[in-house]
Amino acid sequence: MENIKIGLAGNPNVGKTTLFNYLTGMRQHVGNWPGKTVEKAEGHLNYKGDKVEVIDLPGNYALTAHSIEEIISRDFIVDESSDVIVNVVDASNLERNLYLTTQMMELGANLIIALNMNKFAKNKEHNINSKELSKLLGIPVIEIEAIDGTGVDSLLDEIKKVSSNSIDSSKKLVYGKELTLHLTESYDDDGKELLEIPEKHNSIIQAIEKDKNLLDVPATWTAIKLLENDKIVTEKVKASPEFRNIFKELDSLEKHLKDVFGEDPEEIIANYRYAFIDGLIKESVDKPDFEKPTTSDKIDKYVTNRLLGIPIFIAIMWLTFQITFTVAEPFQGLIEEGFTVLGDFLLSTLGENIVSSFLVDGIIGGVGGVLVFLPVIFLMFLMISILEDSGYLARAAFVMDKVMHKAVGLHGKAFIPMILGFGCGVPAVMATRTMEHERDRLLTMLIVPFMSCTARIPVYALFVAAFFTANQGNIVLSIYLLGIAVAIIVAAILKKAFFKGITSPFVMELPTYKVPSVKGVLIHTWEKGYGFIRKAGTIILLLSILVWALGSLPAGVDYGTQESYLGQIGTVAAPVFAPLGFGDWQPAVALIVGIGAKEVVVSTFSSLFEVSEEGEGISNALKTLFTPLTAYAFMAFVLLYVPCFAFVGTIKSETNSWKWPGVLVLVTFVTAYVVSFLIYQGGLLLGLA
Ligand SMILES: Nc1nc2c(ncn2[C@@H]2O[C@H](COP(=O)(O)OP(=O)(O)OP(=O)(O)O)[C@@H](O)[C@H]2O)c(=O)[nH]1
Numbered sequence: 001m002e003n004i005k006i007g008l009a010g011n012p013n014v015g016k017t018t019l020f021n022y023l024t025g026m027r028q029h030v031g032n033w034p035g036k037t038v039e040k041a042e043g044h045l046n047y048k049g050d051k052v053e054v055i056d057l058p059g060n061y062a063l064t065a066h067s068i069e070e071i072i073s074r075d076f077i078v079d080e081s082s083d084v085i086v087n088v089v090d091a092s093n094l095e096r097n098l099y100l101t102t103q104m105m106e107l108g109a110n111l112i113i114a115l116n117m118n119k120f121a122k123n124k125e126h127n128i129n130s131k132e133l134s135k136l137l138g139i140p141v142i143e144i145e146a147i148d149g150t151g152v153d154s155l156l157d158e159i160k161k162v163s164s165n166s167i168d169s170s171k172k173l174v175y176g177k178e179l180t181l182h183l184t185e186s187y188d189d190d191g192k193e194l195l196e197i198p199e200k201h202n203s204i205i206q207a208i209e210k211d212k213n214l215l216d217v218p219a220t221w222t223a224i225k226l227l228e229n230d231k232i233v234t235e236k237v238k239a240s241p242e243f244r245n246i247f248k249e250l251d252s253l254e255k256h257l258k259d260v261f262g263e264d265p266e267e268i269i270a271n272y273r274y275a276f277i278d279g280l281i282k283e284s285v286d287k288p289d290f291e292k293p294t295t296s297d298k299i300d301k302y303v304t305n306r307l308l309g310i311p312i313f314i315a316i317m318w319l320t321f322q323i324t325f326t327v328a329e330p331f332q333g334l335i336e337e338g339f340t341v342l343g344d345f346l347l348s349t350l351g352e353n354i355v356s357s358f359l360v361d362g363i364i365g366g367v368g369g370v371l372v373f374l375p376v377i378f379l380m381f382l383m384i385s386i387l388e389d390s391g392y393l394a395r396a397a398f399v400m401d402k403v404m405h406k407a408v409g410l411h412g413k414a415f416i417p418m419i420l421g422f423g424c425g426v427p428a429v430m431a432t433r434t435m436e437h438e439r440d441r442l443l444t445m446l447i448v449p450f451m452s453c454t455a456r457i458p459v460y461a462l463f464v465a466a467f468f469t470a471n472q473g474n475i476v477l478s479i480y481l482l483g484i485a486v487a488i489i490v491a492a493i494l495k496k497a498f499f500k501g502i503t504s505p506f507v508m509e510l511p512t513y514k515v516p517s518v519k520g521v522l523i524h525t526w527e528k529g530y531g532f533i534r535k536a537g538t539i540i541l542l543l544s545i546l547v548w549a550l551g552s553l554p555a556g557v558d559y560g561t562q563e564s565y566l567g568q569i570g571t572v573a574a575p576v577f578a579p580l581g582f583g584d585w586q587p588a589v590a591l592i593v594g595i596g597a598k599e600v601v602v603s604t605f606s607s608l609f610e611v612s613e614e615g616e617g618i619s620n621a622l623k624t625l626f627t628p629l630t631a632y633a634f635m636a637f638v639l640l641y642v643p644c645f646a647f648v649g650t651i652k653s654e655t656n657s658w659k660w661p662g663v664l665v666l667v668t669f670v671t672a673y674v675v676s677f678l679i680y681q682g683g684l685l686l687g688l689a
């Protein structure tokens, strides 16, 4: 029994994780937009008596040192003792995909190409001769269909073959006479001198070859990376005793290339890569001279249209909320009734004492108060999963990108994280890893929390049911749009004040539309929904118990009254919120505990009111504290202030300092305060009180 370690590498959104899941039977996140996988995942399978370890890598277009996920993939190929790299390639975008392939070939990786999405290539009338392609590249090319496992057995057979008989994939790579002369290594694999290279021509290679420590990667690769100004490789070479000589040769080669081509070395290398790919495609792919617009192109003519894009985006969100709130309502009522019956039963059997108060006020009031919104949350996740898997979510990001790039100058790659922020801010922050510039990345992290995450939905659901019964969906839509508008404004201000500088343009790739599979959508919905249930059983439960304890102490007070510790804390904090329209102690307490997790705003209210308003329901209790205007200001505050502990913690771990979490807390709190203030005071002026 052998142990074979393989890595799945390739462009974003080509089906690496789909193949990984098929191979390992695991359930890593798959979705129809680029940049889902940001960390590598590991799994394994047994195939014909061998153990195959599989590593799913984040997608990338290049192997430069520009962003974290590129470095992860590169380090994997360079450092880890993998046996085979399976390059998953989208057959319908062969040209672009092969650009990464050439860079892995520069590394001499032991490569196999898994040609995926062949159906989409056929739809475009691209006929790929994979045998020819394989011959030209000097590496095996296997056609697969990752989604149903077609061809996966042949792929595994090939992996087994190649793992014990490795291929030097750099062999067939040619970069024109000029570069080839300068970048060819002096010795071949067997240590035989390659005599045909004229003397002095490959002197940079010879200089690199003098330091054995630099030879864990091909010397040619190091030279290319030096020419490309790669930060990490440059640092590594600087540490070499040979560095003076190497940089001297680099300088003279750079000058030479500039003289000959009149371009930067980086461009020259890219041009050569494309020329190589161009040749490959001409030889091995038969495609029509004029590409017919695909169905995706036809849909995109409207969906990403300059004028229609935003109205369509808003219309889809509107529909999402209408469906969510209308369908969820009856189910919500059922769960509510269930908890009421359970509470009454506990009270009648246990009588009024500390135990029944703990169970009824603390647990049922707290956790139950949030679980009531399970149907809304699940429906919302269902809708998001459908939008995500169909490919629309990437379009939404694209449409927002156009607006924000013009208005704010924010980097295009910021939009996937922002759209993800509608689900949960934590993965959204992780997704900022694809951004090259630290400044863009930090700015994006600071505005992601304004995208309304699902944890806030219970708060909206509670308030719209009480104050805006007839327009629930519309009001929630307006809150979401408010979040987007605030994100744009805050980004513009921060950018002007602290994050000056030009942002590099970025062309966002739009995945092909797909009819989402029922199974895929249900799996996604469940994965997200399960996260909510787990949260109810952990942080929400803990904070509910804390609220209950503070509401019951000091000994002898009536639960949840102003005399309790909870009431005292709220009374001290309440004046801060008075200018925003909600100056009572209960909202103040709810907001304070809600810093832990937004759902706890709801659990706190339900825990406080379930008893004091016996049977009247929490809606009626809220009506004594809020008017529709102050309720709206309160929802806006919940939308905009510090998202939750988990978010702050993620910022801490992603930036490795306490500075940015501090900035985040400040920015979100100030923004929430200012916006709620404007809503309330503006509403008063308009006579909406
Ligand atoms: N029709 C079809 N769709 C596929 C196939 N393989 C993957 N997909 C779909 O393509 C999309 C992207 O798949 P992923 O596996 O998440 O892609 P990835 O390469 O891991 O993407 P990143 O993690 O972003 O780099 C998903 O919507 C998949 O369902 C395939 O063989 N046929």
Ligand SMILES: [Mg+2]
Pocket (backbone or CB within 6 Å): 016, 017, 018, 029, 030, 036, 037, 057, 058, 059
């Ligand atoms: Mg993936």
